[in-house]
Amino acid sequence: MPVPDELSHDDVTGRRDREERPEGAAAQHIPIAPRFATVILTSALLSYLGITALNIAGTGLGPLPMAICLLCLGAIFALQLQHSRPGADQVSPLRKRVTLSAQAVLTYFPVMAFESQWGAMAGFLAGSLLLLLSPRFAWPMYGAVGLSMLAPPAIDGRPLIDSIYLFQSTLLTGLVVYGLSRLASLVRQLHETKNELARMAVTKERLRISRNLHDLLGYSLSAITLKSELIHRLVLTQPQRAKAEVEDVLALSRQSLADVRRVSRGLREMSLQSELASVTELLEATDVKVTTEVRLDELGPEVNTVLAAVLREGITNMLRHSRATVCSIEAVQDAGRVRLVVTNDGVAPVYRDTSHDSGAGLQNLAMRLRSVSGRLTVAHGSEGTFQLTAEAPVDFVPAPRESREGTGRRPLAEESSPLPCTGPAA
Template identity: 60%
Template sequence: MQDLPAPRLARTILTVALICYLSVTITNLAGTEPRTPQLLTSLVCVCLIFFLQLRHSRPGARLAPLRQRILTLSAQALLTYLPITVFHSQWGSMAGFLAGSLLLLLPSRWAWPAYGVVGLTMLVPPTLEGLSVHETVYLCQSTLLTGLVVFGLSRMADLVQALHETRGQLAGMAVTKERLRFARDLHDLLGYSLSAITLKTELIHRLIPTHPRRAMDEVSDVLTISRQSLADVRAVSSGLRRMSLKQELGAAQSLLQAADVEVRADVGLSELDQQVDSVLAAVLREAVTNLLRHSRAGSCSIEAVEEAGWVRLSVVNDGVDPAYRDTSPDSGSGLGNLRTRLQMASGRLTVSRGPGDTFRLTAEAPASPRRRLAAPGHGELPIQDPAA
């Protein structure tokens, strides 16, 4: 039994409990020494009630069409009350199954009153038979208790099934989340690294005829970038990749200068929380990648400051085509990736176009974990699209 899957075990417990309750009724009837036709009739009725109860206790039975539920409940009611005329109080315990079925299949506003009515009807047979008050109350109470047991065990089986399905869905979501993390990190990494290698290679091609020594230095830079990219890819696959804003700032300045972009940097930050440091480094890397891919920038300003417990990174560049809109299906998901990263750090991302052909990207995040937890609007923070 312990090796059975939990949903099957819950259904088995329910089935065994139903059989035990039914066997009690059969035992009580056999004790009255009924004639053979009566005994066979009672066995047929017990089996029919058993299969109807299994139908009412199955997962999703409450979602069946109303007409179908009324039909099966009516059949169970007939099998419950008609045999009482023959077997009297000995058959009264079958009413507990009907009470449980009513709780399982009817809306709550109807189910509980109907459940109570079934219990009260079990006061009638022992009263007509002249049984004691104790036996009369016992039959009513046992009916209500049986109904609750049937209802509780059926709901338990449903909840166990739902729990296992939810656990499977959560496992699938965890796998999907990890895939998205890998895709996001790989996008950020390769977009920047390939852009850097392309620019450096173009620069080397121009320098070889006139400045071979400087070209050799640039080759060394390309080798360094490619080795770092390989190490980053390995780190991404293991989930251990960490980024530093200061390191990314140095790499960004070198890359932009190689692309003949004038760089002005103003960074006044103390030691940052690791998550914030990694997020802002990714923002800077994506900003530089977009600058190189989507503009003809001549100058770029990078500012990183900490104010009132918030860290703000701003990247402003010129050379943006006001009419540019990348509508291709493979236009990239860089800003969406940054949005996701900043949401995880309770931050926000804004992009806007300034006078002329300038473009500004600003990322803000609480500087410490405590501030992130208490940050107003913690949750989904939209990107402000300049095209909106």
């Protein structure tokens, strides 16, 4: 998910409004689609209630029976709203039994008074059974409710066709209530899932930017610090060399600024060969004896960038967490794989950086290498040496779905388990 370079005033204002909105208000806010699905469900339930009320009104009941009828209809409507709401099937079994029993009483008791005219309410009971009970019990009971509606027309002395009609309409009403209730619930779940995916995408983008900033700026800032200390020592005794080091610091600062500007679009493309020359120059300037063995041909852009980041972070790790005097760098390509090994001395055998800002450079690099089917290993050697080894296939080809994203750069390794810490923390 690329991050835009500039945000409009409306974007900033909208984001600020969302951040300042109380959690309670955010929880009460329901998107249009779920509300619309709920309105459709409620309208359908009211329509069935209206049809039943009209049928009862046509029987010529007196005021008291009509009032009782309307009260029963209102109670059934309230119970059905409870049964049709999202999450109703997650309530306790006791509560389900109580509400379903109440709805069954309100459904079958008036049948004795209104006979087949009350039959539509049996469809609500059938739908509630499907909504609240497991399929093993719900569907047989749903069928039983439909079969029970064959009796009222027969008791009323009406033709068989009326019994079949009431049986069929009861089952159909149950399916409509069940379908619309599930639809409203699924629409709400869909929007909640969409919001959760958006939050996950934002979190992953923040992690990506944090990882890239760590990998890009850790080396540059460490180099600037070391060169500044060197300048402090040389400024009085060797002003010409101090001036040259100042120019290097300015170049590093400009590069760091450019890296920060690019980081929102993904880690910039890097070259292992160029990084080898850069770190060799830096280590020699800090009086570290460097030996290199380089046997490389053409590397794929993904692998080239990842190994350059590994080398940069490995040197940053060494400068921050050791007093190295000797460093060897090996970059060898053989049999379709490339191996990068960085070894240095000056590490205490029992060293472990537990400070709050010790970083996560090794974990980041392990994640990056996994993204190109490679692996990272670290190990202590004898006499306080530390070795970092990275291996990867030369011609790694990213998956088509991930090969290009947003502004044209594939993000490197979004997820992975942390690397066991067997060496100095980065």
